[in-house]
Amino acid sequence: MPRFAANLSMLFTEVDFLDRFARARAAGFRGVEYLFPYEYPAEQLRQQLDDNQLTQVLFNLPPGDWDAGERGIACLPDRVEEFRAGVDTAIAYAQVLGCKQVNCLAGLKPATVGDDTAWQTLVANVSYAAEKLAAEGITLCLEAINSRVDMPGFMLDTSGRVLALIEEVDADNVRLQYDLYHMQIMEGDLIRSMECLKPWIAHIQFADNPGRHQPGTGEINFSNVFAAIDQMGYEGWVSAEYRPSGETDDSLGWLSGVK
Ligand SMILES: O=C(O)C(=O)[C@H](O)CO
Numbered sequence: 549m550p551r552f553a554a555n556l557s558m559l560f561t562e563v564d565f566l567d568r569f570a571r572a573r574a575a576g577f578r579g580v581e582y583l584f585p586y587e588y589p590a591e592q593l594r595q596q597l598d599d600n601q602l603t604q605v606l607f608n609l610p611p612g613d614w615d616a617g618e619r620g621i622a623c624l625p626d627r628v629e630e631f632r633a634g635v636d637t638a639i640a641y642a643q644v645l646g647c648k649q650v651n652c653l654a655g656l657k658p659a660t661v662g663d664d665t666a667w668q669t670l671v672a673n674v675s676y677a678a679e680k681l682a683a684e685g686i687t688l689c690l691e692a693i694n695s696r697v698d699m700p701g702f703m704l705d706t707s708g709r710v711l712a713l714i715e716e717v718d719a720d721n722v723r724l725q726y727d728l729y730h731m732q733i734m735e736g737d738l739i740r741s742m743e744c745l746k747p748w749i750a751h752i753q754f755a756d757n758p759g760r761h762q763p764g765t766g767e768i769n770f771s772n773v774f775a776a777i778d779q780m781g782y783e784g785w786v787s788a789e790y791r792p793s794g795e796t797d798d799s800l801g802w803l804s805g806v807k
């Protein structure tokens with residue numbers, strides 16, 4: 549059975565954020581992730597992890613102005629200073645939280661910025677972050693996010709784009725975050741793709757498609773996918789990053805099904 553984690557930005561939203569840790573533990577999870585920790589003092593989050601014997605699996609580097617629609621700043625040439633400051637902030641949180649992986653959101657490419665400029669900015673920023681994070685023993689994840697439904701214009705929208713970036717940056721701690729939901733929309737052929745990409749995959753997330761709800765609400769055969777993840781010898785975390793179609797606790801049938 550894969551090691552499942554709960555994404556607290558999407559699961560257990562029936563309760564306040566800080567109360568979601570206990571709900572995740574009660575449901576049987578041993579690991580949690582969420583979009584961003586920055587609204588809370590790191591020590592307060594650490595307390596929640598300790599109180600509930602949970603591992604912090606992942607969070608994202610500061611993404612720019614999320615509420616204004618920004619989805620990362622790593623490809624933006626006029627935001628390099630802010631990106632670098634964000635790496636320091638993320639490291640400070642990761643140290644307190646004992647978190648060994650952070651995800652870098654590549655960002656939406658503005659029409660005013662050329663493809664090559666955006667790509668070179670991304671390469672330089674990821675290289676910079678990788679070096680700083682390596683000194684802390686932290687892996688930098690890069691997620692391919694679908695540009696068809698959820699994030700039109702996102703810089704890294706296929707596993708091939710992420711692999712090209714990993715190859716160009718050429719650092720041992722830069723790896724692929726494989727989100728089954730996004731990959732089903734962009735590429736399909738999930739099991740064979742994961743088997744091929746396994747050497748580069750550091751983190752897996754999932755939701756069914758269409759709808760981004762829990763397993764069983766869409767077209768992905770999760771029994772077979774989870775079995776394949778086990779069979780390929782993947783040892784990282786597999787995070788439930790879906791919007792429950794009703795109450796979170798009622799959406800967790802897939803978890804007892806694989807226990
Ligand atoms: O949206 C996703 O799939 C993610 O995993 C990011 O953390 C947020 O964009």
Ligand SMILES: [Mg+2]
Pocket residue numbers: 691727753789
């Ligand atoms: Mg994801």
